[in-house]
Amino acid sequence: MSLKKDKSEKKSSMKIGPTEPAMPTRPLNAIKSALQDMEVPIRESRRVLPTASRQLGIISTKTEVAANQMLEKIEQIIDHQDKIGRLSGELAGLAGKSQTPNVNDLIEMAERLTDMALTSKNDAFLIIDALQFQDTTSQQMEHASELLNFVEQRINHLQSIIFDSGMSHNNEPVNQVPDTETERRLLESNDQREVDDIISGIIDRQH
């Protein structure tokens, strides 16, 4: 009798029906959370990388343009120096050939020498003007570097999410998303006339 009771007890304890697999809820929740966390740095990095690339492209272009401007002026200066040298030689020759060289010829040559010297000086100044590119491109390089540091921090954070066995979020990146205002300012070219118009508008409103 006790055996029957035992059997029926066993039957009741072994329910037969649809079985539910045991769900490892805690690790799955952590994975889900980690994947959600990964979305933000990926999105931020995707936004920032093209900007860094654009900045570097602009720097390269500006550098090349400025270098060519300077080279053109340097070539012109060299050309003028050659001409100055030849004219000086002719002048010396004129003076040496005769006891009384033609004054008008001398004056004309002196004027040509002066003109060439002035032209060379102006060309040198234009080279100085072209060197202003160094200031704007250095700011752009700093900004591009800041953007790349930002991406590096995000990648480190992603790495910690993926490879950290505790799925912890301890390595939150500390640098903020670079502001779009700086990006806009560095990508736009500057026009003095537009600036003057803005200032005129401000002054008119004040009066």
Add this chain to the structure above:
Amino acid sequence: MAELRILVIDDSLTMRRIIVNTLKRVGYSNMTEASDGRDALIKLKKTPIDLIITDWNMPEMDGITLTGILKHSEDYREIPILMITGRSVKEDIVMAIKAGVSGYIVKPFSPDILKEKIDRVLAGI
């Protein structure tokens, strides 16, 4: 007429040299240089200055902060300030005008623009 004494402030040595050379080109020859706002305040104590030409972005003390300090100073408030900067957005220009700059030039600039702005600033326009 006394020669104009100009203080040129920029953290970039290259830019300072460019501005000084351009000033020479348009007829000025009495320039003092400073590397940022803090350095400018030190130079102002030692040298009488008639015109200040300053950059915006500088370490230690930027151009806007310097302008604010000078405009609140009895000794220096009357010195006109010309800002030469890469910033050209309206909000920046408004900020500079409110801080007290007398003229605003965007980089890259030409000698003609620099001369024109100096003339206007000195004429009080």
